[in-house]
Amino acid sequence: MTASLRVSDPEAAWTVDDPRELALRIRLRAVQMVAPHGFGYLGQALSSAEQVAALFSHARPGLDRLVCSPGHYVIGPFAAAAELGLLDEETAASYGQDGSALEAIGTERSPVFDHTCGSLGQGLSAAVGFALSDRLPRSGCRNGAPKENADARTYAMVSDGELEEGQVWEAALFAAHHRLDRLTVLVDANDSQVDGPVSGITTLEPIAGKWSAFGWHAQDLDGHDVDAVRAALEAASAETGRPSVLICRTSTRHGLDCLPRDADGHFLKLPPELAEAAVAELTSRLEPTRE
Numbered sequence: 001m002t003a004s005l006r007v008s009d010p011e012a013a014w015t016v017d018d019p020r021e022l023a024l025r026i027r028l029r030a031v032q033m034v035a036p037h038g039f040g041y042l043g044q045a046l047s048s049a050e051q052v053a054a055l056f057s058h059a060r061p062g063l064d065r066l067v068c069s070p071g072h073y074v075i076g077p078f079a080a081a082a083e084l085g086l087l088d089e090e091t092a093a094s095y096g097q098d099g100s101a102l103e104a105i106g107t108e109r110s111p112v113f114d115h116t117c118g119s120l121g122q123g124l125s126a127a128v129g130f131a132l133s134d135r136l137p138r139s140g141c142r143n144g145a146p147k148e149n150a151d152a153r154t155y156a157m158v159s160d161g162e163l164e165e166g167q168v169w170e171a172a173l174f175a176a177h178h179r180l181d182r183l184t185v186l187v188d189a190n191d192s193q194v195d196g197p198v199s200g201i202t203t204l205e206p207i208a209g210k211w212s213a214f215g216w217h218a219q220d221l222d223g224h225d226v227d228a229v230r231a232a233l234e235a236a237s238a239e240t241g242r243p244s245v246l247i248c249r250t251s252t253r254h255g256l257d258c259l260p261r262d263a264d265g266h267f268l269k270l271p272p273e274l275a276e277a278a279v280a281e282l283t284s285r286l287e288p289t290r291e
Contacts, residue, residue, distance in 0.1 A: 005086055008065045008114050008152070014084035016057035019226045021286070022083060023053040027255050028282040029079035033095040034268070035275035040096065040104060043252030043265035045076040047190040047223070048157070051248050052076040054229035055155055055186070056084060058237075065114040065130050067156040069123020073188070074106035074116060077157075081112045114154075121165025124185065127156035128175045131183040131243075153237065156185045161193035164202045169214065175243045176215030183243040184236040185216075188223065190250045192265045211245045223248025224255075257281060 005012055016022055030045035059066065068074055075095070082092035087102075091111075094100035101109065106116035115126040131154045162168055175183055189207060191198045198204060208218040217239045219232045229248065236244030252265025258277040263269070270278070 005111060006066075006114050007059065007061065007086070007112060008063060010062045012061045012086065014056065014061055014086060016053070016084070019050075019053040019057045019230065022056065022080065023049040023226060024255070024282060024286050025083045026052055026076055026079040028279065028286065029082055029092070030075050031256075031270070031275060031278045031282065033075060033079065033092070034270050035272070035279075037096055037104075038271060039267065039269045041072045041075050041266075042268040042270060043190075043192065043263075044070075044073045044188075045079060046254050046256055047192070047250040047252045047265075048073060048076045048188050048248075049255065050224050050226045051157070051186050051188065051229055051246075051250075052080050054226050054233060056080050058230060058233045059153070059155060063152050065127075065152060065154045066112070067115045067123050067127040067130070067154065068106055068110075068113050069117050069127075069156060070120055070159040070162060071105040071107070071116055071118050073157055073159065074102075074110060074113070075104070077112050078102055086112060120159070120162045121167045123162075124156055124158060124168050124171040124175075127154050127183060127185070128171050128178075128180060130154045131175070131180040132178060134182065153182045153184065156183070158185050158187050159193075160187055160189040160191065160198050160204060160207070161201075163187070163204050163207065164198075172211065172214045172216065172243075179241050180243045181240050184233065185243070185245040186229075187245060187247050188250055189247050190223075190252050190265070192252045194266050208245075208247050211247070215242055217242050217244040218247065219244070220247040221249065223250035255282075 026049040034040035081087045095102040096104040208220040211218040
């Protein structure tokens with residue numbers, strides 16, 4: 001498959017046999033993607049690995065859409081796409097290099113996603129646009145026949161730091177008003193942003209309560225529990241009359257014990273010795289899954 005393939009393209013195809021194993025592989029692949037640079041957005045892959053694994057096990061290839069609002073979160077879905085054959089090995093190995101299609105911070109030309117944002121806070125607006133457009137009749141069709149992708153669902157990855165942006169809440173109001181029940185948002189609530197803990201910058205809690213007040217079906221859960229995320233996605237798919245949001249409580253250090261206690265989860269330094277230790281740790285955890 002080409003590096004320009006998106007999850008909603010008709011040619012897209014993948015199978016997730018074990019979401020837990022995929023989450024481990026996402027972490028390992030992310031380490032290998034960041035290691036050549038010595039630093040990068042590894043923490044975002046560590047916090048979102050289970051969400052990404054659950055999404056790829058739940059979403060329907062060639063139909064559903066994926067929006068990644070925080071551009072620096074692309075590393076997790078890129079890693080999953082490489083593990084599932086949506087990206088070839090050469091392309092995956094080029095992550096973050098000059099001229100690569102896999103930029104460290106996603107752009108409008110990034111593969112895998114239907115939309116990726118550079119500036120924070122814009123992705124939900126794009127996701128709302130997709131969900132709303134699926135309701136519109138096809139141009140030229142009689143009797144307002146629905147579009148061929150009227151059954152498509154749109155999934156948007158959003159970070160808790162983005163909730164400080166007013167545009168997110170404007171989009172949330174719009175989505176609830178239009179009862180976009182085929183839209184699901186996953187908020188990675190890892191309490192981490194470039195200036196420090198999100199909770200120390202802006203009080204967001206109660207996050208689920210705020211979304212509920214805006215007219216959303218809100219679920220608050222452990223974002224590192226793959227089964228819980230999958231169950232929440234199933235519940236969101238069954239919800240009618242309102243959009244859904246999953247508040248996924250996570251950590252930018254989860255799943256990698258070798259990280260030093262003072263590691264900056266937003267932008268991790270990964271010198272060669274630490275990269276080797278991370279690869280060894282994650283590889284050892286994968287061994288039992290192969291038996």
